[in-house]
Amino acid sequence: MPPRPSRERYSIVRAFHAALLFLWAILLVPLARAQDEESPVPPAPENGVFDEARLFAREPQRLEAIAATLDALEAKHGFRLYFAIYDTLIGPSMNEQAATLQKNWLAGKPGLVMVLEVDSRQWRYSEATPIVEKLAPGNVVKGSSPSDLSPVELDKIDRELQAALLAVAKDPQAFAETLGTGVAGKVSEILDQRAAVSAGGNRLRITLLAIGLLALTGLVALLVVAGIRRAEAKSRERYAFPKVTVSMRLGAPYGGGKVSTREFGGRK
Template identity: 25%
Template structure:
């Protein structure tokens, strides 16, 4: 059953208004990729991490975000917050990675865009996430050390994965080129061999079908015989 056109317009308007209102509740994207409402990071550590984020952004050609907050909204998990902020700060399906930390629950979550999951092996990304969890689980360490170590290691691992991806692409390209050359040579040689084999087979067929005929000769009657001799044929091997 189709809805009337005016109801469709009203529903679309309400949905757009709700999405806009929800977006207004979200904080703006930090210029340096790092937002720390917990004030757990000292100015020196924050500056160093911001530089590391900028370097990783250039290496991956993707957005890298880190946010640390003091509380979560009711009914919101840290993973949901990470995904919501990533989509808000990197719209349009741009490749992006966001790390979110909540101080009230002392938990963190990662959100990676679909392009990042397609770019790197899933096993490598899973290992990266597990390493971050192990670092943050060291509760005996101060929060600043855990956050800076976790984020620093993650940025280094991401750059390593990107280098491996480029090296793998170059290796595969050279390997594919050699395979293509070998295939072309084999294909050309095989075609030449088949052509020669066909020529020889055709020649044998022609020779097998060749026939010889006696020449037509008119011999007169000798000694009254209607089929007299007079023509001798001799065939030598």
């Protein structure tokens, strides 16, 4: 019968294994982080669609339909929508991936990045790129661009597309096409409404300005006419002495004045 290992020897072996696992973990974590940090960001796709999942490899017509919708949106409103498609994201979340792509693809220009994970049928949007305005040395103010879309507007777009997406949920190619073209179309509608409101506001301001100018012109014309009439009235004025009845004075008609006498010398 072989001798049983002592308890001390067993404890030493366990401690050795634990130390190896600990060292292995210390070595793996930096390597994993380095791989995540050094993972290259792909260049911005010219057609606006980054199909990393090769979803449209056998159906290029669907890819062309999405690209045409994205190009039409940019041509009409100057708003670039990028659509990135992945099978499954390992490492960064969809929000993080969207933010990374936006930083490298848009570089502060008006636009949006939408990331789709095909396996989970989930998608996320990047955040709006703020406009940086320097008011004074050292003072920076960040504000939204007029072309930025708020989370409320993006949520409304998703809710409006739910029925169409559910209808094609079993077909990943149709799902991605419906999502890409649908979001681009809804974004175009929102920007159309903003343009209409802005144009209406401009027309209203122009109309009010025209009314103000007409009123000012009319007031000046009235003042000029009033001045001309006053000058004409003064030019027609005539002055005459009133008729006065004067009695006879000092024996002469129409005499006037005072009568006084003076004596010179003494009396005799």
